[in-house]
Amino acid sequence: MFNDLRRLVGRITERFKRGFYGPTFRCPVCHLVLAAVDADGNGLLVCPVCGAVIEIEAVYGHIVPVVLDMELSRPQPKLCLHPLATHLPIGLFPFALLGALVLLAVTVAARLGLPGARLASYAPALASAILVLLVISVAAALATLASGLWDWNFRYRRRTYRQIRLKIACSIVFLVVGAAAIALHASGAVFAGSGLMRLDSLAGLMAASVYLVTLGGDMIVLATLGHVGGTLVYGR
Amino acid sequence: MDFDLTPEQQERVEAAREFTREWISPNSAAHDRSGEFPLEICREAFKRGLMNSHVPKEYGGLHEPVVDHCMVMEELATGCSGIATAIDGNGLSQYPVILAGNDDQKRRFLAPMVEELMFSAYAVTEPEAGSDVARIKTTATKVGSDYVLNGVKWWITNGSVASWYFVLARTGEELTGFVVPADSPGIVRGPKEINLGQHASNTVRVTLEDVKVPERNRLGAEGKGFDIAMATFNHTRPGVAAGANGITKAALNIALSYAKRRRTFDKKLISNQGISFKLAEMMTKLDAARFLTHKAAWLFDRGLDNAREAAQAKWFAADVAMSAAIECAQVLGGYGYTQEMPAEKLIRDAKIYQIYEGATEIQKMIIVSKLLRMREVH
Numbered sequence: 001m002f003n004d005l006r007r008l009v010g011r012i013t014e015r016f017k018r019g020f021y022g023p024t025f026r027c028p029v030c031h032l033v034l035a036a037v038d039a040d041g042n043g044l045l046v047c048p049v050c051g052a053v054i055e056i057e058a059v060y061g062h063i064v065p066v067v068l069d070m071e072l073s074r075p076q077p078k079l080c081l082h083p084l085a086t087h088l089p090i091g092l093f094p095f096a097l098l099g100a101l102v103l104l105a106v107t108v109a110a111r112l113g114l115p116g117a118r119l120a121s122y123a124p125a126l127a128s129a130i131l132v133l134l135v136i137s138v139a140a141a142l143a144t145l146a147s148g149l150w151d152w153n154f155r156y157r158r159r160t161y162r163q164i165r166l167k168i169a170c171s172i173v174f175l176v177v178g179a180a181a182i183a184l185h186a187s188g189a190v191f192a193g194s195g196l197m198r199l200d201s202l203a204g205l206m207a208a209s210v211y212l213v214t215l216g217g218d219m220i221v222l223a224t225l226g227h228v229g230g231t232l233v234y235g236r
Numbered sequence: 237m238d239f240d241l242t243p244e245q246q247e248r249v250e251a252a253r254e255f256t257r258e259w260i261s262p263n264s265a266a267h268d269r270s271g272e273f274p275l276e277i278c279r280e281a282f283k284r285g286l287m288n289s290h291v292p293k294e295y296g297g298l299h300e301p302v303v304d305h306c307m308v309m310e311e312l313a314t315g316c317s318g319i320a321t322a323i324d325g326n327g328l329s330q331y332p333v334i335l336a337g338n339d340d341q342k343r344r345f346l347a348p349m350v351e352e353l354m355f356s357a358y359a360v361t362e363p364e365a366g367s368d369v370a371r372i373k374t375t376a377t378k379v380g381s382d383y384v385l386n387g388v389k390w391w392i393t394n395g396s397v398a399s400w401y402f403v404l405a406r407t408g409e410e411l412t413g414f415v416v417p418a419d420s421p422g423i424v425r426g427p428k429e430i431n432l433g434q435h436a437s438n439t440v441r442v443t444l445e446d447v448k449v450p451e452r453n454r455l456g457a458e459g460k461g462f463d464i465a466m467a468t469f470n471h472t473r474p475g476v477a478a479g480a481n482g483i484t485k486a487a488l489n490i491a492l493s494y495a496k497r498r499r500t501f502d503k504k505l506i507s508n509q510g511i512s513f514k515l516a517e518m519m520t521k522l523d524a525a526r527f528l529t530h531k532a533a534w535l536f537d538r539g540l541d542n543a544r545e546a547a548q549a550k551w552f553a554a555d556v557a558m559s560a561a562i563e564c565a566q567v568l569g570g571y572g573y574t575q576e577m578p579a580e581k582l583i584r585d586a587k588i589y590q591i592y593e594g595a596t597e598i599q600k601m602i603i604v605s606k607l608l609r610m611r612e613v614h
Binding site for chain 1: 253256257258260261262264266314315485486489490492493494497498499571574576577578
């Protein structure tokens, strides 16, 4: 069951990658997967991780990369703001999602009179903590996006890599969806004054569903951002 | 003598080349790493009429000449010989049915394969009997109107995905061929073997435990199985040689592309005679292997004995592929030894051509056996 799910997720991811990146090849030096479409008109591109200047040519559909040079004098930002800033959203957002799931479980337990209902007294504090976590992580994502754009401008010389395009697109999605989640939370449509979810009415049920889907979707976007960012640091 | 391709052959080769560029080459490294069977690619190949093309017209196929098939196979294997083997694996098991099957057997086992994507497998090799087919131990005991088969078949290509198997089994002293549906009770398919190369190709163990096979699934008369199995190779060996030629072509293309662009000692790599001569040798050997392959296929298409030529083609093309893959890695230098470049995969993939469908030594034995019957070589 778990293996089937993993295989299914792997297949979906693979299909997405194939569609987004198109034909790919690995940098012969750092092993980063690079998109052939990122090469310029002369078939040249610079690996964003190791700085290898690669010329590519497709023969019979096989992409044959040739390392022509190494770009050694790459501007390195003195303050590594982007890697530092990424830790806030990536570190805090999962806890906001986890807190929301715990509150959902506590609300259901309270409604059904299950043992977990005793935790309901902590619900107001937990709901407030979730909101704080969401606000900090989404606000920090703004700083992360800004510092990422700064790095792209200087370190990567505004070269259009698929990975960076994906990161920019995912960052914007994360910000918009995250802001929507904050608005929903703060509006009181999802949580009652007791801190428990409003599952007793259709409107409340819908709001809670949208809220959880929003958080879950944003978590997937964030994981994608983290994964792609990781490959830009470590190559393979 | 005419070396020109007919418009139909040209069209077929171009279709196979386009399919290779679009579907096989871009996915070859991923399948090599994962070992996943290329079902999606086979589905597309089936849609484009690149599978089961040798099935006779009366059963829905194209009845493609072996020469044409070799040209297609060379193109597919240039992308990835493992994926090409998965696509073309059906031919080896279908040919015994084409050769020795009656109309009913052809309608039941061949016709459905051109209507929907299905696989079949040639289950002859056993753990104790590879090149020496006569040693096989799988038994077929007649019980009423059925045969009961027991034995272990080994390294069966497409074994996990096959809908039926061509099985060679011992009926007394002689060998007999059977078509065994894969859903027959008593068939146990083993896990995929982790081989040196051709990771996309599915190779498994198939165990037969009291498998009942009706008499109407017996191919030809009792005791004719060995002849059927051997005659099959006269049809399939040119195709195998063509697959090896595909590897040679890939190796040459990759080495050429690299040598023309990589710079050493302030000049292009290809400017070094030591490198350029390698490319010249690869090209010449590829052409020589192709000519042997097409001659063997042409003889078969004319209904002439091609056993010697098929053996020559298979042996020579396999050796050329192996040496070309190694030379390709040499041209690429250190990069040729890494997994990030396609050269090392070619070396791993090429090796099997010197082993399967009769090892190189068996091919030489066949050639010598034919020479022994000649007074003079003209």
